[in-house]
Amino acid sequence: MSSLLFFSCDNTLDLNPEDSLTPAVVFSNETLANGALNGMYSACQSSNVLSGSYDAATEWQTDNVKFVGSFPTFNDIYNYTTLSDNTSIAGFWAAHYVAILQANGLIKNVPNVPSQPTNAFTPAEKANIIGQAKFIRALMYFRLSANFGHQLQQNLKETNLSVPLVLEPFEGNIDYPKRSTLKEVHGQIEKDLLDAISSISVTSTDRTKGTVAGAKALLARLYLYQEKWAQAADFANQVINTPGFSLATNFTFYNTLSPELIFTLQNVAGDAAPSESYSNLFNGINANGRGDCPFSDNLKALFTSEAGDLRFSAALTRTGTNAVSVSDLFTTKYPNAATRTDDPPVIRISEMFLIRAEANLRGGLSVGGSTPAADVNRTRVRAGLTPLASVTLTQILDERRKEFCFEGLRRMDLLRNNLPLRSAGLAQSAESAPGADKTIYPIPQRERDINPNIEQNKGY
Numbered sequence: 371m372s373s374l375l376f377f378s379c380d381n382t383l384d385l386n387p388e389d390s391l392t393p394a395v396v397f398s399n400e401t402l403a404n405g406a407l408n409g410m411y412s413a414c415q416s417s418n419v420l421s422g423s424y425d426a427a428t429e430w431q432t433d434n435v436k437f438v439g440s441f442p443t444f445n446d447i448y449n450y451t452t453l454s455d456n457t458s459i460a461g462f463w464a465a466h467y468v469a470i471l472q473a474n475g476l477i478k479n480v481p482n483v484p485s486q487p488t489n490a491f492t493p494a495e496k497a498n499i500i501g502q503a504k505f506i507r508a509l510m511y512f513r514l515s516a517n518f519g520h521q522l523q524q525n526l527k528e529t530n531l532s533v534p535l536v537l538e539p540f541e542g543n544i545d546y547p548k549r550s551t552l553k554e555v556h557g558q559i560e561k562d563l564l565d566a567i568s569s570i571s572v573t574s575t576d577r578t579k580g581t582v583a584g585a586k587a588l589l590a591r592l593y594l595y596q597e598k599w600a601q602a603a604d605f606a607n608q609v610i611n612t613p614g615f616s617l618a619t620n621f622t623f624y625n626t627l628s629p630e631l632i633f634t635l636q637n638v639a640g641d642a643a644p645s646e647s648y649s650n651l652f653n654g655i656n657a658n659g660r661g662d663c664p665f666s667d668n669l670k671a672l673f674t675s676e677a678g679d680l681r682f683s684a685a686l687t688r689t690g691t692n693a694v695s696v697s698d699l700f701t702t703k704y705p706n707a708a709t710r711t712d713d714p715p716v717i718r719i720s721e722m723f724l725i726r727a728e729a730n731l732r733g734g735l736s737v738g739g740s741t742p743a744a745d746v747n748r749t750r751v752r753a754g755l756t757p758l759a760s761v762t763l764t765q766i767l768d769e770r771r772k773e774f775c776f777e778g779l780r781r782m783d784l785l786r787n788n789l790p791l792r793s794a795g796l797a798q799s800a801e802s803a804p805g806a807d808k809t810i811y812p813i814p815q816r817e818r819d820i821n822p823n824i825e826q827n828k829g830y
Contacts, residue, residue, distance in 0.1 A: 393539070397479040400491040407499050410472040410506055411579070415641040418465035419510075420714045423458065423646035425778025426663060428517070431802070431809075432780045432791045434669050434771070439651075439662030439693045450801040450808045454830045460814035463518070466510045467536065473510070475539040476503035494571070501569030505580030508562035509588060509716075511535070515555045516782050517811050519827070522596060523788045524805035528553035531825060546821045549813075556596065563589045575614045577631050583612045584633040587717045590725050595786050599733025606725040607738040615719045617748055621685050624703050625713045632717040639709050649704040649712040652776060654690020657700070658707035661691055664698035668796060669775060672768060680754040681772055701776045715777055723748050724773065728766045742766065749773050763787075785809065 396406050414420045423444075430437040430448045437448040443458035445451075452459065480499050485491045511533070519532040532555040534547035550558075566585040574581050587609045593602035609615065609632065618630040627634070635641075653659025665687070673682035680686070685702075692698040704712035726738055727745035746769050747757040753772070758765065770783055784791050784804070791802035791809060801808055807829025818824050 393475065393479055393541075396475075397483045399486055400483060400489065400495070403476075403480055403483050403491075403499060406472070406476060407502060410469060410476060410503060411635065412641070413465070413469040413472050414506065415635055415637055416465045416468075417646040417648075418461045419469055420635055420716055421637060421641065421712075422648040422651060422714075424462050424465075424513070425714070426646075426648065426651045426776075427458070427462075428778050428781040429776055430663060432784060433666055433793060433796060434775050434780050435663045436666045437662060438664065438696075438698075439660055441662070444662070450798045452808055452812060452830075454812040454815040454818070454826065456812065456814075459811045460816055462811070463514070463814050463817065466514050470507055470510045470536060471540055473503040473507040474537060476500060477507070478539055497569040498571045498574070501566040501585075502580035504562040504569070505566040505585050505588070508559045508566070508585075511555055511559050511562075512588065512592065515552060515559075518813065519549075519552055520805055520810055521782075521785050522552060523786055531827075534824065546823045548823045549825055556592065559592055560589065563592070577627055577634055578636050580633070583609050583615060584717060586612075587632050587722060590722060591717075594725050594729060595782065597732075597786075599729040599735060600737070603726050603729035603733065603735055603737035606722040606729065609722045610719065610726065610738065617719055617723070617752065619752065621680065624715060625706065625711075630718055630720065631715060632719055632722075634713045634716055636713055637711045639711055641711070647704075647710040647712065648714060649707040649710055652701055652704045653707035654688075654692060654698065654700050655695075656691045657688070657705070659690075659700075661693040661698070661700075663776075664690075664692050664700050668793070669771070670699065673772060676755060678754050679772065680752075681775075703776055718774075720749050720773055721770075721779075724766065724770050727761070728763070731761065731763065731766065 396402050417423045427444065427447050429435040437444060439445070441458070443456045446453065446456055447458070477500050480496050483491055483496065515532045520526070520530040522528060524530070528551060530552045531549040532552045533549060535550045535555060535558055536547060563585045566580060567582050570580060570582050570585065572582055586605045590602050590605035590609065593605060614629060615632055616629045618628050623630040650659050651663045653661070655661040673679050687699055688702050689697060690700045706712045723745040726740065727742040729735065730737055731742040743758050743761045746761050746766060749769060751757060767783055767787065771780055774780070781791060788804045790799055790804060792799045803809070807827070810827055812830035813824050813826050818826060
């Protein structure tokens with residue numbers, strides 16, 4: 371079912387591919403509709419989406435990772451020399467839109483799936499599927515808008531060009547959409563997530579699927595990025611108080627279905643592209659990886675500035691051989707390089723505590739009855755560090771950096787605070803300034819060759 375496609379042929383070529391099913395067949399009953407839902411999640415397992423290179427590239431664009439691999443297209447991202455014909459970036463764009471189109475197919479077609487005489491496909495069951503599809507569509511647009519256009523804190527603010535909003539499945543007629551503004555994309559993300567909250571079954575606790583808690587958590591992240599402190603704190607607080615999610619006591623939750631995880635995917639062999647998966651990029655050669663992405667010296671310096679952090683101990687690091695045959699330090703968050711089966715920690719409950727801390731601090735709020743320091747101390751104490759009596763914004767951002775390094779959140783934490791992706795003294799510091807041309811990706815040249823309505827980003 372994971373290979374179901376939602377494409378139909380036009381009258382000029384009325385041939386149905388032998389390895390796909392038409393929408394009329396896919397949405398002819400509940401079982402096939404649920405298969406299409408699984409297909410949407412399968413599309414998200416690509417390393418170009420949730421399972422590796424897309425998030426890894428944001429890490430080495432910042433100060434967390436030094437990229438020492440041999441992929442020319444990855445080196446260009448690392449060195450801020452990217453061109454519009456970068457094939458890796460073209461792959462990122464295309465893979466996210468594949469997931470979006472699958473979500474669009476579910477949103478449009480599931481309401482019309484008939485019930486079977488012996489098994490009613492209820493409105494609530496249909497709404498649950500549609501809500502999950504809207505959660506995934508929102509997540510995909512959130513990720514695309516973070517990388518292919520400047521943010522609210524830079525340049526033209528809400529009118530920065532973002533990505534095209536495609537909200538209908540492909541049914542044979544080719545459209546040539548323009549890029550929407552960041553305000554329009556964020557508005558659609560918010561709408562989809564609010565719809566998901568009201569549609570997804572409240573009893574669902576499957577953290578490998580879109581849930582009400584997952585939609586609220588993504589809304590909390592969106593509102594944080596928009597500097598809507600009250601809403602960010604409120605939705606983070608709602609997730610914190612949702613049964614079934616809790617802070618783990620140690621760091622063994624990676625690649626599990628621990629209550630620490632709000633949304634993840636369970637990968638098995640073959641789900642992610644072998645050469646660009648999280649586990650292959652972030653493991654040393656001696657641990658079956660490529661050795662491309664060791665710790666940066668800057669990140670190591672942050673960890674060693676305060677002794678005893680368990681996130682920098684044998685619990686989450688190990689020495690290995692990097693891609694240029696030099697001993698280096700690697701994370702162990704993705705240890706399954708032999709099988710490429712590590713699960714992406716897309717949203718964690720620990721992020722909700724740190725969102726609530728930051729939103730309460732910056733908004734002068736006390737949502738949840740917890741102080742910013744108390745929320746930050748939850749992850750600090752778990753990491754073996756001394757609790758703080760009070761916290762500053764810099765301390766919160768440092769805590770987020772240590773907690774979520776190698777998970778793809780650092781780049782946006784810097785840009786939304788108008789900070790350079792690499793501080794003074796680091797390579798490409800000037801090129802990494804917030805609002806600089808190559809802090810965002812180009813619109814892939816092949817997309818502009820096909821669609822003349824798509825305007826290119828400045829500098830490409």
